[in-house]
Amino acid sequence: MKMNTDIILAGGGGHALSLMEALAFDHARGADAPVVAGYTAPADAPCMTVPRLGSDDDAATLAAEGYRFHIAFVYAGLPVMDKRRRIISLYEEAGVSFASIVASSAVVTPNSTLGEGCAVLNRAVVNRATLGGHVIVNTGAIVEHDCVVGANTFIGPGAVIGGGVTIGRDCFIGLGARVRNGVTIADGVTVGMGCIVNRNLTEPGIYHGDPLRLHRLRNRN
Ligand SMILES: CC(C)(COP(=O)(O)OP(=O)(O)OC[C@H]1O[C@@H](n2cnc3c(N)ncnc32)[C@H](O)[C@@H]1OP(=O)(O)O)[C@@H](O)C(=O)NCCC(=O)NCCS
DSSP: OOOOEEEEEEEOHHHHHHHHHHHHHHHHHHHOOEEEEEEEEOOOTOOOOEEEEEGGGGGHHHHHOOOOEEEEOSSSSSSOOHHHHHHHHHHHHOOOBOOOOOOOTTTOOOOOOTTTEEEEEEOOOOOOEEEEEOOEETTTOOOOOEEEEEEOOOTTTTOOOOOEEEEEEOOOOTTTTTOOOOOEEETTTTOOOOOOEOOBBSSSSEEEETTTTTEEEEOOO
C-alpha cells in the first residue's frame, strides 16, 4: 500500500474550514503540519479549496490508497454529537486510520495523552490531561491538569476546564463555558455557551442558564 502523509477531511463545512485555516497558518510559518489532499462529503462544498474525493461510502477505498482521515465536522445548530459518533463508527468500520491535527501554536504538555483523530486548535492548551479519540479542543480553549475528556467531545473556543474534571463522551461544551475543578460531566451533555458548571452533571441533556439547569433532554436522531 502506498504510504501517504496527506490526510483527508471528512466534512466540508465550517469546522473543516477552521482546520484548513489552522493548517494554512502552520504551513505559512514553516511548521510541519499535515497537507489536506481533499475532503469527503455527501455533495460538493463550494467553500472548500481542496477537491471532494468522494463521500463517506468511499472511506475504505481511500484508506486502501494510504490516506488517513480526520473527522472534520461538528453539527451546526443544536449540537448533537451523537450524529458525529455514528459517522466516526462508519469510518472505523471501513478500517481507516485517523490523524490528529495539533496546531503549532497550541500547547500539549508532555504528560498529556491524545487519542486518535483529535484536533487541538490555535492557542489551545492541554495541560497534563487525557483526551479520548476525536476530541476537539477548539481555538483558545484550556483543558487543565488531570482532566479526562471522553471520546468525541467538543470543547468550544475559549472554554476553560478546571483541574481534575472528568467529561464523558459525545459532550459539547459551548464556547466560553467554565467548568469548575473536580466536576464530573456525564456522557452526552451539552453545556451552553458562556455557562458556568459548578456541580456534577449526571444526566445527558442540554444545560444552560445561570444558575445552570437542565433545559431539555438530549435529542437522539
Ligand atoms: C445551549 C444551546 C445548545 C441551546 O440551543 P437551543 O436548544 O437551540 O436553544 P435556543 O437557542 O432556542 O434558546 C432557548 C432559550 O434559552 C436561552 N439560552 C440559550 N442558550 C443559552 C445560554 N448559553 N445561556 C443562557 N441562556 C441561553 C435562549 O436565550 C432562549 O431563551 P428564551 O426562550 O427566553 O428566548 C445553545 O444556545 C448554545 O449555547 N450553543 C452553543 C454554541 C457554541 O458554543 N458554538 C460553538 C461554535 S464554534
